[in-house]
Amino acid sequence: MQRSWPAEGATRVPYWVYQDDDIYREEQRRIFRGPTWNYLCLEAELPEPGSYLTTFVGDMPVVVARDKQGALHAFENRCAHRGALIVMHARGRAERFSCIYHNWTYDHAGNLTSVAFRKGIAGKGGMPADAQPESQAPKKLRVESIHGLVFGTLSNATPPLAEYIGPQILPRLKRVMVKPLKVLGTYTQVLPNNWKLYMDNVKDTYHASLLHLFFTRFRINRLTQKGGVFVSADGAHHCAYTEIVEDRGDAYEAGGMRSANEFALENPELLEQVDELGDNVSIQILSLFPGFVLHQIRNSLAARQVVPKGIGRTELNWTLFGFADDDEAMLRRRLLQANLVGPAGYISMEDGAATGFVQRGIAASPERASVIEMGGATIGSGDSRVTETAVRGLWKAWRSYMSI
């Protein structure tokens, strides 16, 4: 990389990081195919032996499958023969996987088990006895599952998943994933921006109540409410939370901020929260490097997978879930609160707009930089959310992986 970081260090992020083809390619190699854990799916999406789904680790198409003994595997969705996709369906159940092109066949772990007409027919044709088509076999991922979340890594150097997540963040993940899950549904929000702009946004506790009037007006999440942020030691992962206790102050009104304008709901039923986790938290947003987000927004629970699709495009795959033992009232509550998130979410819709505005705004200024100085230059946990500490953490981790 011929790029150099601004002299200010942690408080500046140069705009070329969102624009360069070379950076994008290096990220694929050093981060997504490097020593990181990438979110693949929920275990609940692969309930039975033989079930599978297809997903991505960065640009790499990946198959995740549960074998007949119940073990989870993940492997590159690329046939050893000519490189075609082995599995073309989004999800399903299969005894084995056969590439449609020439019927080369794989087991649930991605092992090549059969090459059609390998020995030819009637002594003619076929492959030489010393041929080694397995040398081009699809790459296998190391898979670990933690509290129902399935992750994969392509690097042998990646530490065990619990160690990777670290002691600051792991308890915050466990607090949500307390019992067996039930998938409620999925969709994809296509974001017109670089994948890191979305991760920036997720880790930015400063923006939430300023961009999202819906938060502020209904006092779901104000910076004046009690809450805090945790950042892992390497800066890579974060968790921010807000307590349920209602804020009665007028910091936003007195400041004349746009987010304090008069606005009221006729039917506020969709905001009614049951404190199902029993710890008085209204919102928790947790992110794991490079592209995983777990949210609890009142009783809305979801995993978000961030998949880069080129420099200026990102697919955000949302999987909303509840618990297997939800009663009807809780299911109804979760479905009503689905209105808060996703592409039509009262809260989430604006993140797609704001991050896209950055991608467009910086078009002619690769050499300029973001000012990320709320809370100073520190990176760490604290009880204020008027800070960009978790954003600085993201860039500390990113620079470390990228050697920039």
Next chain:
Amino acid sequence: MDAALQLAVEALHARYAHALDSDELERWPEFFTAKGRYRVTTAENEARGLPLPVLYAEGQAMLRDRIASLRHANIYEPQRYRHMVSGVLVEQESAGSVKSIASFLVIRIMENGDTQLFASGRYVDRIALPQLRYEERVVICDSRRFDTLLAIPL
């Protein structure tokens, strides 16, 4: 086939589409009965039997809340839709209720002129008679993908 009923339902769908496309969003809740339900989902979730909505409202108050939020709370780039509604099937269930299925295309036009095919799918409706209002409108999008955000209802 009851030709008058067919025409009445097609006219309802057309008025609905024109109201949204003309930025008369405050009229949108009036196309529903007082307890009318509106749900946007994807064909994939429907096929998998998964209940997750992309957008869901029960009753006119929630529908009005959605519009009030769009007008006064949510931040999104200026945009318009153009609805194309076709293939309207109508089936009378009872004296007071009609089922309808129709195809839709929604083209989204941004302020700078960017025009794209934003959504396609079908409306699966239950319509109350004689007032001709939606008791339920389920918008089943063909694709699981939504570009940037879904602000204006489909």
